[in-house]
Amino acid sequence: MQLVVARIGRAHGIKGEVTVEVRTDEPELRLAPGAVLATEPASTGPLTIETGRVHSGRLLLRFAGVSDRTGAEALRNTLLIAEIDPEELPEGEDEYYDHQLMDLDVVTEDGTEVGRITEISHLPSQDLFIVERPDGSEVMIPFVEEIVTEIDLEEQRAVIAPPPGLIDDRAEIASSREEDESSRDEDASSRHEDES
Incomplete structure (x- = not known):
């Protein structure tokens, strides 16, 4: 492989x-x-x-x-x-090769589907999972013990406990924007505050 x-x-x-x-x-x-x-x-x-x-x-x-x-x-x-030999495993107990993690389903601890790992980005401070959500958007999840609580290769899934704000709810807001004009106005004003 x-x-x-x-x-x-x-x-x-x-x-x-x-x-x-x-x-x-x-x-x-x-x-x-x-x-x-x-x-x-x-x-x-x-x-x-x-x-x-x-x-x-x-x-x-x-x-x-x-x-x-x-x-x-x-x-x-x-x-x-x-x-590399596809059966070869890293030396550390909680270590994985990228190919083992690619395409894993990502779910929260309560079973909510987040998406699928499409890429792993190796940064100097930590690794990031690039997760494609069902709507096609992407979310980045730090591959750290506090957030990624379990990797289950048999079930082909990664279980996460995201802190507030990590899994952005913008995808849900976007679908309800047409129905709820006020949320768009709030979004625009809060985005403006973030930029200033």
Whole structure:
């Protein structure tokens, strides 16, 4: 099974190093020197990691055969893809690979359907589930223990306990706006206050 583990960013310096946006919880395993990674677009790979180091909080990689800034810049926006065993599980008890979480149904603790996980965004401070709601809108849910209370892979669902305001009720308000003019006026004035 193929898993996107990073996206190549800008060239760093003049010796072929690149910054990477890490998309794996195990960069020390997936992005270690010697790792051979497939790429998207496929024409730029496969790439073999020659060196890796952290500089100012960002991971820098250099690939075999890429020794100057021009070569590094040509790799920009390339996705790095690792081949993993679909049965393989992360080492930590409460850790999951992105492919295990994709397409899980998201429900609140009382069983209310929220939507389906369509993307996982790895930010420096935390990971976010991008959840597509039944009406097509999206909501972002921080993947933290206090909010995501259970991941049930057998049932293919994630159970959440959202704090007030996390699951925006705008989707419901939008459908009742035509019937209730006053809520639109209240919305407009509260939005105006937020902006000021």
